Amino acid sequence: MATFWPSSSSSNHPSIFLYLQSYPSLFFLLFLTTSATSLTVASLVNPHSFIAPRIPYSDHCNHIVPESPIDPSPSAVFSHASLAFDVSFFSGGDLFFNRFQSQNGDVKSARFRPKSIRKTLGDGKIYKVEAKLTLQISKTSASSSYYGGDFGQKKLQVMQIDGRSSWGGASFDFYGFWSESTGQVCMVGSTQVLSVEGTRLKIFDARLMLNYSKESNIYGSLVKGVLESVDSLSEFKTVLILGARNTPLNYEYKLLEQSKLDCGVNGGESLSLENVLGGMCKVFEGRSHVFGLMYRNDCGVDHSCSPFGSDVEYTPGFMSMLSFLCDGEKMRMLLSFSNMSGYSSLFPFDPRTSLVAEGSWDVERNRFCGVACRILNFSDSLSNAVVDDCSLRLSLRFPAILSIKSMAPVVGELWSAQAESDPSYFRRIEFSSLNDQLWRFPSLRYEYTESERVGKLCGAGKSRPKRKGNHYPDAQTSDMRFVMSVKYSGEGNVLRTARASPYFVGDRLYRDLLVRGQGVGLTGIPMNVNSVTKSFTNITYRIRSLNPNSESRGDIYAEGTYDRDTGELCMVGCQSVRLKNTVAIQNETVDCSLAIKINFSPIDSRSDDRLKGTIKSTREKTDPLYVGRMEVLSRSIYVHQAKESVWRMDLEVAMVLVSNTLSCLFLGMQLYHMKQHQEALPFISVAMLILITLGHMIPLLLNFEELFKGSHNQRNLFFENDRWLEAKEIVVRIVTLIAFLLECRLLQLAWTARKTGDHHHREDVWKAEKKVSYVCLPLYITGGLIAWLVNRNRTPKRIVYIGKPQARNLLYRPVNLKRSFQRPPLWKDLKSYGGLMLDAFLLPQILFNGFSNSDLKPLAALFYVGNSFVRLLPHAYDLYRSHSYGKILDWSFIYANHKMDYYSTAWDIIILCIGFLFAFLIFLQQRFGGRCFIPKRFREYVGYEKVVELQQAGEQHNTNDS
Numbered sequence: 001m002a003t004f005w006p007s008s009s010s011s012n013h014p015s016i017f018l019y020l021q022s023y024p025s026l027f028f029l030l031f032l033t034t035s036a037t038s039l040t041v042a043s044l045v046n047p048h049s050f051i052a053p054r055i056p057y058s059d060h061c062n063h064i065v066p067e068s069p070i071d072p073s074p075s076a077v078f079s080h081a082s083l084a085f086d087v088s089f090f091s092g093g094d095l096f097f098n099r100f101q102s103q104n105g106d107v108k109s110a111r112f113r114p115k116s117i118r119k120t121l122g123d124g125k126i127y128k129v130e131a132k133l134t135l136q137i138s139k140t141s142a143s144s145s146y147y148g149g150d151f152g153q154k155k156l157q158v159m160q161i162d163g164r165s166s167w168g169g170a171s172f173d174f175y176g177f178w179s180e181s182t183g184q185v186c187m188v189g190s191t192q193v194l195s196v197e198g199t200r201l202k203i204f205d206a207r208l209m210l211n212y213s214k215e216s217n218i219y220g221s222l223v224k225g226v227l228e229s230v231d232s233l234s235e236f237k238t239v240l241i242l243g244a245r246n247t248p249l250n251y252e253y254k255l256l257e258q259s260k261l262d263c264g265v266n267g268g269e270s271l272s273l274e275n276v277l278g279g280m281c282k283v284f285e286g287r288s289h290v291f292g293l294m295y296r297n298d299c300g301v302d303h304s305c306s307p308f309g310s311d312v313e314y315t316p317g318f319m320s321m322l323s324f325l326c327d328g329e330k331m332r333m334l335l336s337f338s339n340m341s342g343y344s345s346l347f348p349f350d351p352r353t354s355l356v357a358e359g360s361w362d363v364e365r366n367r368f369c370g371v372a373c374r375i376l377n378f379s380d381s382l383s384n385a386v387v388d389d390c391s392l393r394l395s396l397r398f399p400a401i402l403s404i405k406s407m408a409p410v411v412g413e414l415w416s417a418q419a420e421s422d423p424s425y426f427r428r429i430e431f432s433s434l435n436d437q438l439w440r441f442p443s444l445r446y447e448y449t450e451s452e453r454v455g456k457l458c459g460a461g462k463s464r465p466k467r468k469g470n471h472y473p474d475a476q477t478s479d480m481r482f483v484m485s486v487k488y489s490g491e492g493n494v495l496r497t498a499r500a501s502p503y504f505v506g507d508r509l510y511r512d513l514l515v516r517g518q519g520v521g522l523t524g525i526p527m528n529v530n531s532v533t534k535s536f537t538n539i540t541y542r543i544r545s546l547n548p549n550s551e552s553r554g555d556i557y558a559e560g561t562y563d564r565d566t567g568e569l570c571m572v573g574c575q576s577v578r579l580k581n582t583v584a585i586q587n588e589t590v591d592c593s594l595a596i597k598i599n600f601s602p603i604d605s606r607s608d609d610r611l612k613g614t615i616k617s618t619r620e621k622t623d624p625l626y627v628g629r630m631e632v633l634s635r636s637i638y639v640h641q642a643k644e645s646v647w648r649m650d651l652e653v654a655m656v657l658v659s660n661t662l663s664c665l666f667l668g669m670q671l672y673h674m675k676q677h678q679e680a681l682p683f684i685s686v687a688m689l690i691l692i693t694l695g696h697m698i699p700l701l702l703n704f705e706e707l708f709k710g711s712h713n714q715r716n717l718f719f720e721n722d723r724w725l726e727a728k729e730i731v732v733r734i735v736t737l738i739a740f741l742l743e744c745r746l747l748q749l750a751w752t753a754r755k756t757g758d759h760h761h762r763e764d765v766w767k768a769e770k771k772v773s774y775v776c777l778p779l780y781i782t783g784g785l786i787a788w789l790v791n792r793n794r795t796p797k798r799i800v801y802i803g804k805p806q807a808r809n810l811l812y813r814p815v816n817l818k819r820s821f822q823r824p825p826l827w828k829d830l831k832s833y834g835g836l837m838l839d840a841f842l843l844p845q846i847l848f849n850g851f852s853n854s855d856l857k858p859l860a861a862l863f864y865v866g867n868s869f870v871r872l873l874p875h876a877y878d879l880y881r882s883h884s885y886g887k888i889l890d891w892s893f894i895y896a897n898h899k900m901d902y903y904s905t906a907w908d909i910i911i912l913c914i915g916f917l918f919a920f921l922i923f924l925q926q927r928f929g930g931r932c933f934i935p936k937r938f939r940e941y942v943g944y945e946k947v948v949e950l951q952q953a954g955e956q957h958n959t960n961d962s
Contacts, residue, residue: 054190055230057176060207061186065177068122078117078127081247083178083185083212085223086111087322087334087349088243090135091382093227107138109346110241112210112223117178125180129187133208133227134171135239138346172227174208185210188230205230210241211383216248218255218332218373218390221356224383242351242382244334247325251332255371255390259359263369264395264413270366271398273329275443280361280368281326283398283410283440284333288347291319291412291431304426307337307392307414308374312353314339319414319431322347329361335372335394351375356387357394367397372414391417391424403447404540404559404574404592407503408432409440438503439511446504448538450572450592454560457595457618458570470602472567473638475505475537476513479603480562482610484543484634496545503557504540535565541596543573558596567600573615591625593618596632603638610634648881652895653732655877659870659895660735666866667742673860674749680858681753682765687772687844689747692867695838696740700733768851772844780837787833835901839871839911842918849922849930857926864922872915874901875908 057067088110114131176187187208192201207228213220225241273279293316299305305315316337325332335355336348359370372392378385396412410433418425438444448454473479481501502510543556560571573594598613613632619625637645674681754765842864874896881896882905896903902911924932 054203055188055205057188060188060230061176061209064186064209065126065179065182065184066122067177068120068126068128070128071119071121078119079249082249083114083117083129083131083210084112084246085243086113086246087347088112088223088241089349089351089382090227090239090241092237092239093135107346107348109136109138109349110134110225110243111136112225112243120177124182127178127180128175129178129185130173130175131187132171132173133189135227136346170204172206172208176208183212183214185212212245216250217252218356218358219387220248221245221332221387222375222385224385226383240382242378242385244324244349244356251325253330253332253358253360255358256330256360258390259369259371259393260362262393262417263362263365263367264393264415266365267397267399267411267413269400271400271441271443272363272366273361275400275441276398277440277442280329280331281323283436284321284323284331285326287322289321289410289436290434291321291410292434293318294430294432296427299427305429307355307416307426307429308353309424309426316353318434320348329363330359331368331370332358333370351378351382351385355392357392359394365397367395368412370394370396389424393417398441400443401445401447402504403449404557404572405449406432407542407557408434409436409438409444438509439515442509442512444509445507446540447507448540448559450559451538453572454570457572458561458568458597470567471604472564472600473603474564475502475539475562476510478514478639479600480505480510480539482634482636484611484632484636486615487631487633498543498545498556500541500543502539503542504538506538535563536561537564539569539571541571541573556594556596558594560596567602567611569596569598569600569613571596591617591619591627593625594627598632603640608635610636610638649894652893653729655873655895656732657735659873660732660739662866663739663870664735664742666860666863666870667739667746669866670746670860670863671742671749673863674746674858677857678753680856681750682762683848683852683854683856683858684746684750685772685845685848686747686750686754686769687776687848688841689743689750691837691844692841693740693743693747695834695841696736696743698834700737700740765852768848771851772847775847776844783833783836784830787830831900832898832902836911839875839901840914840918841871842868842922846918846921846925849925850934851930853930854925855929859922859926861923865919868915868919872912875903875911878903879905879908 061067090108090110111134112131113134114129116128116130118128120126120128170191170193172189172191174187174189176185178185185208187210188205189208190203190205192203207230208225209228210223210225212223221244223241223243223245225243227239227241229237276283295305295315304310306312307316317339318337320336320338321333322336323331323333333356334347334349335357336350337353337355338348354375355372356375357370357372359368361367362369370393371390372394373387373390374392375385376388393415394412396410398409399406399411402409411431413428413430415428416422416425481499483497483499486496486498504510505513538559539562540557540559543558545555556573556575558571558573560569562569572592573596574592575594576591594615595618596613596615598611600611601607601609611632611634615627615630615632617623617625617627619627674684754762845859845864878896893899921933
């Protein structure tokens with residue numbers, strides 16, 4: 001306290017602005033200290049921090065590329081991208097990488113990023129290069145795969161990507177020289193990593209040699225490298241690197257003519273590039289694209305299915321594609337094949353299962369035609385790898401029409417141009433995209449193929465009586481999206497959580513309707529969505545599981561009708577399933593026998609349930625694909641409710657800010673009152689000051705952001721951009737800190753005044769304060785015990801944990817359902833009880849006035865009346881809020897937060913009455929005496945006892961003097 005407050009002996013008290021002036025400097029100093037400490041620690045443990053090479057270049061590399069002085073002219077700077085590669089494969093260094101516990105399924109990758117390339121004065125076009133080499137091991141977190149079914153004579157295998165990964169590795173800082181004439185690079189550098197024990201830093205010195213092909217075409221796509229340790233005791237000796245060069249200078253497409261000769265069979269109507277937002281390059285650039293592979297039924301009978309023949313022991317399940325270079329209608333890319341159901345954030349590059357491809361867009365056929373080449377001669381050494389055998393053909397197209405059994409916006413084919421008698425020949429493989437967004441294809445149309453089944457199931461087109469007085473969401477608005485829970489009928493056990501969103505409304509893309517203004521076109525005329533009738537609208541949904549740790553990641557695609565007059569949604573759904581836990585690709589199928597019926601609640605309903613419905617299978621119970629009846633429930637809010645919540649939350653933030661600002665004002669008035677009435681300082685209850693000080697200190701100590709914001713993750717489901725709200729929260733936190741400092745000042749002044757007063761006077765005041773403690777502490781402890789007992793006797797909430805499912809299906813019943821019971825957390829009840837204590841913050845002062853029988857005015861009227869108003873206003877607002885708003889989300893409470901105090905109609909009225917009563921008693925005490933509300937005969941008796949005590953004290957004093 002001495003650091004922030006002046007000495008108690010000072011007669012002139014500085015203003016509050018002087019106190020506040022020191023705090024920004026203090027916080028700034030703490031921020032700088034923390035930042036400096038963090039940077040220091042990061043530099044010690046972060047393997048990516050820069051380390052200057054400790055070994056001379058001439059001793060290890062001068063015989064490969066001679067060292068030369070740098071050309072000082074500005075034109076000597078060279079493009080960094082000419083040598084960079086981000087996708088690569090490395091082998092070796094097992095002892096070094098054992099610290100990261102690498103496994104066979106992990107993705108190993110090396111990334112080479114030049115920082116500076118400058119021309120030198122040496123002969124033969126020599127450049128000085130500064131670069132960073134990062135060796136990474138990404139540990140994949142495999143999610144479950146799901147498989148699609150029998151489409152004609154083909155089988156579909158579809159796999160979902162989890163995307164979660166962790167990685168370990170090392171990062172080297174190198175400098176050296178590159179000879180453009182020979183394509184060789186030689187560099188020296190170092191890295192620092194923690195030792196195997198994790199107790200100290202170790203520095204490794206190494207030499208890196210890279211060999212770039214002088215051909216700037218598909219045959220020169222590979223970069224070969226060797227990383228060698230120059231330390232005899234190093235944990236890694238030699239690491240071989242094979243990388244795919246990003247963008248060679250002046251790249252030349254050499255296989256375009258071959259690609260146009262054979263570009264696949266006609267697969268139906270396709271979109272032209274004019275109907276794709278941004279063209280072909282915008283679709284494929286910047287990230288990896290994943291495709292599920294489809295094989296023919298006769299695959300593997302007479303010929304191989306895999307494009308890699310017997311060189312790979314498995315049949316790939318999916319393909320990843322990464323575009324390296326895209327120029328208008330021409331593209332160079334890398335294809336990687338695997339059978340894994342989960343992948344890391346690193347692009348997988350294994351020369352055994354990778355292809356290098358290039359091609360161009362065929363305007364007449366509306367498809368991309370390409371040639372793919374294998375990587376050969378890498379089995380003995382990566383340094384011998386070459387791009388060869390360009391006998392593979394590739395095509396990509398954007399279908400113009402989708403259906404429930406074909407929802408991929410990008411499809412393609414891969415086949416062999418060799419004769420069937422050739423050992424490398426394989427059957428044609430079709431593939432479809434898994435992670436491409438439909439919004440890039442605004443001209444997509446949807447074809448409803450299950451209309452007959454929908455009509456039989458739902459009676460689509462039949463008029464139903466409109467429910468009077470109820471209004472339901474329009475099919476072309478955001479209200480049709482929702483998050484739902486799927487439960488077993490009659491058991492109430494939550495099995496899965498899923499997000500449902502329309503894909504098409506009529507034959508128009510749902511997202512396009514939203515972007516153009518809730519179904520209104522750019523001309524202001526409502527868009528035609530091909531409604532079945534005036535009331536019914538065709539609609540297509542995608543239902544995606546939101547359980548990332550679940551084995552089930554299968555999506556449901558459904559189509560049907562929506563009746564906006566009754567809020568009824570009826571659809572037929574298709575989902576990929578497995579018949580058994582261990583099956584081959586040929587045993588996969590698609591179940592399109594799901595009947596989905598959902599009833600939306602009216603948009604002005606105050607019900608907690610936004611919708612209810614069922615999902616059930618139309619198969620017989622004896623069928624292996626039969627799914628029992630499921631209950632669907634959603635408590636998502638409508639758009640207008642979200643807007644109301646945003647407006648109310650902004651209002652509540654403002655009310656919090658005003659309340660805290662008023663608290664600061666009232667505290668300032670109390671400080672001024674104390675300065676004017678120095679004689680009344682000892683008669684302010686310390687217990688009261690401690691109580692209100694703790695009321696502002698605890699939120700500051702216990703992570704005020706969490707207390708203020710409630711559940712941030714839940715709120716982000718509806719309010720994705722809440723930075724403005726967070727800025728307001730920071731302002732509120734600052735005002736709360738100011739109020740806390742002012743209360744600390746009040747406490748300091750009251751405490752000091754009691755210590756510096758007359759001895760007998762001081763003893764009487766402390767006796768009264770002790771009596772206050774004897775009354776308040778048991779009262780507060782008893783209240784806390786009651787809150788604990790209520791929490792203990794409250795009915796526990798049942799929580800269901802789902803075991804491993806019997807089949808990898810979103811709707812299949814799991815094998816194990818583990819039930820546990822959990823009571824509401826005790827700390828929430830105690831926190832609410834603490835809010836009740838703050839509402840009655842005047843109780844200690846009332847008791848103190850009574851015990852001391854003071855007739856002074858220690859409290860300013862604005863202080864006790866104003867702070868009572870600030871404490872009682874949330875309860876008055878809660879009464880208004882409960883009667884003026886419908887459904888209110890628990891996590892959206894900011895002002896009058898139910899987690900911070902007792903709020904209900906009964907409690908609001910009780911607390912309001914108690915608050916007004918306490919303020920009125922303080923007014924009476926300061927006007928007519930501390931015991932004014934005690935009956936007169938008791939006051940006289942107490943006064944008589946006081947006189948007797950004074951007489952006895954006087955007699956004792958005289959006896960001591962004699």
